[in-house]
Amino acid sequence: MCIQKNNQMLVSEVMIPLDQMAVIGESIIMKETLEEMGRSHLGIACIVDDKNKLLGILTDGDIRRKLLKVQKPFSALLVDDALEHAIHSPMTTRPDMTLKDAVVLMGEKKIWDLPVVNSKGILIGLLHLHRAIQALLGI
Amino acid sequence: MDKRVLEVGYGSVNKIKIGDNLPLAFILGPCAIESREHAFKMAKSIGEICQRVGVPWIYKSCYDKDCRSSPDSFHGLGADHGLRVLADVREEFGVPVISDFSEPEWSKATGEVCDLVQVPAYLCRQTSILRAAALTNRPIHLKKGQFMSPWNMKNSVRKLEAAGCHQILLADRGTFFGYNMLVNDMTSFPIMARTGYPVCFDATHSIQLPTSMGNISGGQREFIPYLVRAAVACGINALFMEVHDDPDNALSDTNTVLDIRYLENVLGQAKAVHETRLALLEKYGEDNVHPEK
Numbered sequence: 001m002c003i004q005k006n007n008q009m010l011v012s013e014v015m016i017p018l019d020q021m022a023v024i025g026e027s028i029i030m031k032e033t034l035e036e037m038g039r040s041h042l043g044i045a046c047i048v049d050d051k052n053k054l055l056g057i058l059t060d061g062d063i064r065r066k067l068l069k070v071q072k073p074f075s076a077l078l079v080d081d082a083l084e085h086a087i088h089s090p091m092t093t094r095p096d097m098t099l100k101d102a103v104v105l106m107g108e109k110k111i112w113d114l115p116v117v118n119s120k121g122i123l124i125g126l127l128h129l130h131r132a133i134q135a136l137l138g139i
Numbered sequence: 140m141d142k143r144v145l146e147v148g149y150g151s152v153n154k155i156k157i158g159d160n161l162p163l164a165f166i167l168g169p170c171a172i173e174s175r176e177h178a179f180k181m182a183k184s185i186g187e188i189c190q191r192v193g194v195p196w197i198y199k200s201c202y203d204k205d206c207r208s209s210p211d212s213f214h215g216l217g218a219d220h221g222l223r224v225l226a227d228v229r230e231e232f233g234v235p236v237i238s239d240f241s242e243p244e245w246s247k248a249t250g251e252v253c254d255l256v257q258v259p260a261y262l263c264r265q266t267s268i269l270r271a272a273a274l275t276n277r278p279i280h281l282k283k284g285q286f287m288s289p290w291n292m293k294n295s296v297r298k299l300e301a302a303g304c305h306q307i308l309l310a311d312r313g314t315f316f317g318y319n320m321l322v323n324d325m326t327s328f329p330i331m332a333r334t335g336y337p338v339c340f341d342a343t344h345s346i347q348l349p350t351s352m353g354n355i356s357g358g359q360r361e362f363i364p365y366l367v368r369a370a371v372a373c374g375i376n377a378l379f380m381e382v383h384d385d386p387d388n389a390l391s392d393t394n395t396v397l398d399i400r401y402l403e404n405v406l407g408q409a410k411a412v413h414e415t416r417l418a419l420l421e422k423y424g425e426d427n428v429h430p431e432k
Contacts, residue, residue, distance in 0.1 A: 027297070076290040076330070 006136045011102050012095035014135040015116045015125030016042075023048055023123065026055055026083050033058060033082040044113040046123055047083050054115055054123045056086030092117045093127055103132050140335050145278050145306050145376075147197060147255045148235040155195045155235060157308060158337035158376050160420065163413040165189065165406065166237060166255075166280070166339070166379040168199035171213060171391035172221045182228045184399055185382060192406045197235045197255055198228055199379070204391050205241040206261055209354035213390040218245050222252045229254070237280060243271035250275025260284045260312050260344075263295050273302030280379075282310045282341065285349070289327035296334050309334065310379060311370075312341035319351040323366055328373045329426075339377035340370035342405075343395045358395035360386075364405055371412040378409050 022036040022045035033045050043060035066085050070077060093102050093114040102114060106129055116125040144161065148154035157164045167185050172178050182198050189196040202221020204214055215221060218240075225236045235254035240246050241262060250256050256275050260282035262268045272279045279299060283292050292309055299307055309331040313321030323345050328338045345366055348357035367378065383389040383396040397405065 029293075072290075073288075075288060079290050079293055 006138055007100045009099040009135055011093050011097045011099055011116055011127050014131050015127050017125055021126045028082055030080050030082050031078040046115050047086050048123050052123050053121050054117050056083055056088045057090040058082050058086045099132055102127055143335050145308050145337055147278050149254055152229050152233050152235045160417055164377040165194050165196040166199045167196055167382050169383050170381045171204050172200045172202050172216050172224050173390050175224045178224050178228055182232045186232055188403045194406055194410055197237050199237045201238050208350045218248055222248055226252045243267045246271035246275050250277045255280050266298055269298040270302045273299050273304035278306035279304055280308045282312050285313055285315045289330040292331055293334055307336045308339050309336050310339035310341050313345040319348055321347060325369055325373045328375055337376035339379050340375045341379040342367050343381040343397055347395045363397055367405055367409050368412050371409050372416055
């Protein structure tokens with residue numbers, strides 16, 4: 001195992017590709033979003049426009065906090081657009097950021113996932129802490 | 140959320156804009172088209188009252204009453220005859236007209252005549268009806284089913300949008316409260332307005348007691364003004380009321396239609412409450428006492 005070498009790895013090398021994460025359109029309702037998050041086995045959904053520009057994210061934590069604040073019936077919450085409850089200016093990373101810096105950033109912000117966007121704000125993947133640690137440790 | 144404004148009226152009739160902070164619009168007329176003579180009489184009388192009060196209005200009357208409680212009840216003049224009457228009303232009085240339709244194959248003819256096309260509450264989630272409504276290319280008055288939650292109306296809105304319709308007016312006409320009873324949840328207006336489309340209150344059907352009288356519906360007309368004031372204060376953009384010059388002998392909804400003798404009173408109150416609400420909006424801004432919605 002060579003942690004020194006792994007320190008030079010880039011986010012692009014370990015990010016989860018779009019087809020393995022929950023990427024949803026801006027008019028997708030909460031119910032479908034939760035299903036999509038379940039399918040991806042990730043606690044985050046990324047909401048994009050029709051050009052894949054990242055509009056916001058919704059995480060398990062956001063939903064947990066929302067449940068305590070919004071006391072509308074579940075049937076009403078489930079038909080809301082996920083975008084209504086999303087974080088609209090989420091922390092993101094670029095594909096050419098080093099993995100080490102990205103993990104440090106996640107630690108500072110106390111987050112597990114970082115959407116990866118290009119210079120135009122187009123979503124191209126997701127950095128998940130579990131995969132990042134595995135890569136850094138070379139396991 | 141972008142607020143959409145509905146534009147009702149084609150050809151030479153008065154054009155009416157509905158939504159946002161525009162003047163409250165009114166949809167008024169007898170439940171069913173009873174005869175050409177009666178339709179003209181009602182359109183003339185209602186038009187004069189609306190002119191005195193100073194409010195924009197749309198003439199409402201239906202050519203087919205498919206949801207009557209009894210097979211013996213008046214079913215309507217039918218599409219051909221009824222739509223001819225409505226076409227003549229809009230020509231004679233310059234007023235936009237609205238009728239509903241309950242069979243997809245009637246939608247085209249309905250849209251060719253009517254400025255605003257109505258989807259009945261009982262059919263508000265029927266995909267074939269909604270698709271047919273959208274294909275008329277007219278603005279759609281979509282009534283919330285008595286069995287529907289206001290938030291679930293978004294699904295019906297999405298069906299209309301998927302078929303190309305982006306001119307929608309969402310109405311509440313009461314919600315079933317057990318059997319033969321309706322109640323009005325005034326939160327339905329801000330909830331449905333979150334779709335971005337203007338909202339309407341159907342006052343005379345809201346006081347209906349559905350099929351409470353064996354084979355016809357009853358109603359509690361005395362509550363119309365109370366509910367109207369409440370709904371207007373809650374931010375509706377349009378008010379729908381069925382009006383008749385002789386409710387006891389009306390061929391449809393005899394127990395719920397508003398007697399025309401009270402129309403000026405109710406319109407005047409609705410207009411005043413609406414203007415007060417707009418003044419309060421100007422003074423205090425949009426209601427937002429809870430940041431989480």
